Amino acid sequence: MIKIVFFLKRSTDLTREEFRKLYESRHARLGEKHVPNAARYVRRYLEPVPELFTGTMFEPEHDVITELWFDDRAAYEQAMANLARPEVVAEIVADEETIFDRSKHRLFMVEECDSPVGAER
Structure with missing residues (x-):
């Protein structure tokens, strides 16, 4: 399993609620x-x-993970490779510019390491 994690900050023009709704x-x-x-x-x-x-x-430095x-x-x-296609980049960036501080x-x-806790012990 491979996990990519993005830390993103909303535009200063948006409240948390507006940001979440648009996202x-x-x-x-x-x-x-x-x-x-x-x-x-x-x-x-x-x-x-x-x-x-x-x-x-x-x-917080970021509003969503x-x-x-x-x-x-x-x-x-x-x-x-799909996300790097110019037309995809243009579509995503155009939307990001309206809701994020890019x-x-x-x-x-991310590489995860789990520790047994609670019932798993």
């Missing part, structure tokens, strides 16, 4: 359209909470 109703549809071979496509929206020991509230999961390297490479995009490949 789910429009931008996520582009992911579904242009990465149909993903095993999973997950959006994890970040909601600030007070810092545990001080109670201080911080604006998006994950694209692929069964293997071949599926990942196929998806990346200067804050961060992208990582």
Whole structure:
């Protein structure tokens, strides 16, 4: 399994609620359209909470963690090749410019290590 994780920040013009609505109703549809071979496509929206020991509230550096999961390297490479097509880039970037602060995009490949906890012990 290969997982690509995107850390994304909303445009300063949007509230969290507006951003989530636009992402789910429009931008996520582009992911579904242009990465149909993903095993999973997950959006994890970040909601600030007070810092545990001080109670201080911080604006998160990112508003959503998006994950694209692929069964293997071949599926990942196929998806990346599709996403690199000029017409796909143009469509995605045009939408991103309306909802994201694109200067804050961060992208990582993730290797997971699980520890047994709770009932798994």
